[in-house]
Amino acid sequence: SYELTQPPSVSVSPGQTARITCSGDALPKQYAYWYQQKPGQAPVLVIYKDSERPSGIPERFSGSSSGTTVTLTISGVQAEDEADYYCQSADSSGTSHGSVFGGGTKLTVL
């Protein structure tokens, strides 16, 4: 089965830059998407098509792609950015036309 790999946790101080990575063999050929999830809430899309930002998402959120790794960057981290972040992409195992998610990264703002 196809997997996306994320680090379990990332910690940064307010005002610093947080970088969260997601690795998968098919990422050079498939777009990646990023979601922010706060406790007790549904996930919210923050980046689509590797680097596009939906309307209403602050400019400090950006995405990039290089080879088999995509990166979510949060510049000038604020306390309100503390959350779980998940990457998602198309299932490239060949068994379905579905999606897979990474295991999630907990961002802690120190």
Place this chain on the structure above:
Amino acid sequence: QVQLQQSGPGLVKPSQTLSLTCAISGDSVSSNSAAWNWIRQSPSRGLEWLGRTYYRSKWYNDYAVSVKSRITINPDTSKNQFSLQLNSVTPEDTAVYYCARDPSSWYPTPGWFDPWGQGTLVTVSS
């Protein structure tokens, strides 16, 4: 803007059928440029895509291999909603279930999920 409102029971007995509904406002379940998905989240399995339904001149469904033998997702055009049925549930199916729209218009490659429903905690227990 598009909103999704979920409904359905929060407690299901083992071996019975889990049934949830997702009502759509601001878009159409029959749209030729969206797909309608069910996703669940549990501590043990994380976020898990379950399946989708979409209309591209005819109706299509795709299901995750892990639940393919037990799942049905149906559109209801008269009420502009779609439903999830998961048969023969076990305690391992205990999770928060979400519906979500994929607005990418791609076929058959899936896109992104936006927006999501509010989530329904479904507990499988006798």
